[in-house]
Amino acid sequence: MNKTSVLVVDDSAFMRKLIAGFLNESGTCYAAGTARNGEDALEKVKALNPDVVTLDIEMPGMDGLQTLKRIMEGTPKPVIMFSGMTQRGADLTIQSLQMGAVDFIPKPSGAISLDLHKVKDDLIRKVEMAGQLKMKSITVNERNRPFNERKTSRLNSSMKVICIGTSTGGPRALQQVLPKLPADLNAPVFVVQHMPEGFTASLAARLDTLSRLTVKEAEDGELVKKATAYIAPGGTHMKVEESKSGLVIRLSKESLNTAHRPSVDVLFESLSLIKNVHKIAVIMTGMGSDGSEGLKKLKKSGSLHAISESEKTSVVFGMPKMAVETNAVDAVEHLEDIADAILKSVQS
Structure with a gap:
């Protein structure tokens, strides 16, 4: 059985090492490489051609959303986002999923999650699934204009x-x-x-x-x-x-x-x-x-x-x-x- 190759992208060296370790221990996937930021990630996606990318949402410089957009427009790959369990993290996660990320993993306790082992099984399962997908290029064209016309009549039996x-x-x-x-x-x-x-x-x-x-x-x-x-x-x-x-x-x-x-x-x-x-x-x-x-x-x-x-x-x-x-x-x-x-x- 061919193992799923993964590029791990996170600005924390500790998190990169931890996630890569989980993947390498799984027996079904492995870390083909790691990247410390968005620019590094784009270069390594081209150089390593991984089956899957795990991508931290909040990074300095080119953040996770900008990196995701570039990946999906250029060399589309199944991307799994890592996000914080905060309101901002949730909002950014939803944006990433609507931009083409296939799934996400919540970090249990913030950017540096010492207890990341809690989501290890979920990570492996989602990477295995993502490795089977064939992605297409996505051009993001989002409408942000709110609609004000609302009708909220109540339900009746003929509805x-x-x-x-x-x-x-x-x-x-x-x-x-x-x-x-x-x-x-x-x-x-x-x-x-x-x-x-x-x-x-x-x-x-x-x-x-x-x-x-x-x-x-x-x-x-x-x-x-x-x-x-x-x-x-x-x-x-x-x-x-x-x-x-x-x-x-x-x-x-x-x-x-x-x-x-x-x-x-x-x-x-x-x-x-x-x-x-x-x-x-x-x-x-x-x-x-x-x-x-x-x-x-x-x-x-x-x-x-x-x-x-x-x-x-x-x-x-x-x-x-x-x-x-x-x-x-x-x-x-x-x-x-x-x-x-x-x-x-x-x-x-």
Whole structure:
């Protein structure tokens, strides 16, 4: 078996040594080299041609985002970001994922994390996954203009609901879907993005600035409104229940025997219990099979239009592939066409 070669980029010599050591001990990957800053990283990406790059977000000089942009435009590689567990770190992480980074690892205790061993297994797993990916050049063209038109009429029994599940590659995929939905969308949107606690608020805030919809992190007990996208908080399951006033969001940190929290299956299964509402379910890029069991329950429960992202545009064709294999998917769409497919189903 060929081992995955990795370029480790961090301005801390201690962190470079620690990360390289974890990789070399894994048996499945190794540190092909290290770089102390962005300029050094760009030279070594060309010289070493690594399978994967691990990249610290906050570095002096050319920072992680600038370095990522140059890598993706020039010699695209699967990049895994290392980020701090701060609000600034979370905001920068979300930007990096929307710019093309495939995943991220939170540093447990800041820039110099003596306890980095806590994320060792997560690092190896994500490097192994990233080593299997083929990246394309990405030109970053972000819209930062906020939309002010908002419509938030409440749900009624004749309404439709949209539910989206995604994982690896999801933040960039969501940026290609939610901003294309109109401000007067006649449905609420529920989103599960696999992400740890502390990062989904930044994801929701970033998507909100790009979208005509209201995009927010979901809150326990809030009454659902149309033209609003609710992001499940990191590390928390999101369910939707019926009440006398309409649909209500319920949040829980129970394990519920799922591999992920938040879980797409948990969201989908909760929606399968709601009658007289047409559901539009979307499974996008991600590793694993989360969403497939819930999709089958949605299909059995009544009116459903299920959409899967195509292999061509998926960063990881795991979750979409497993969704298709349930035979519950009605359409397979390229990422750039998913918003239009959602709208057609809402308007039909």
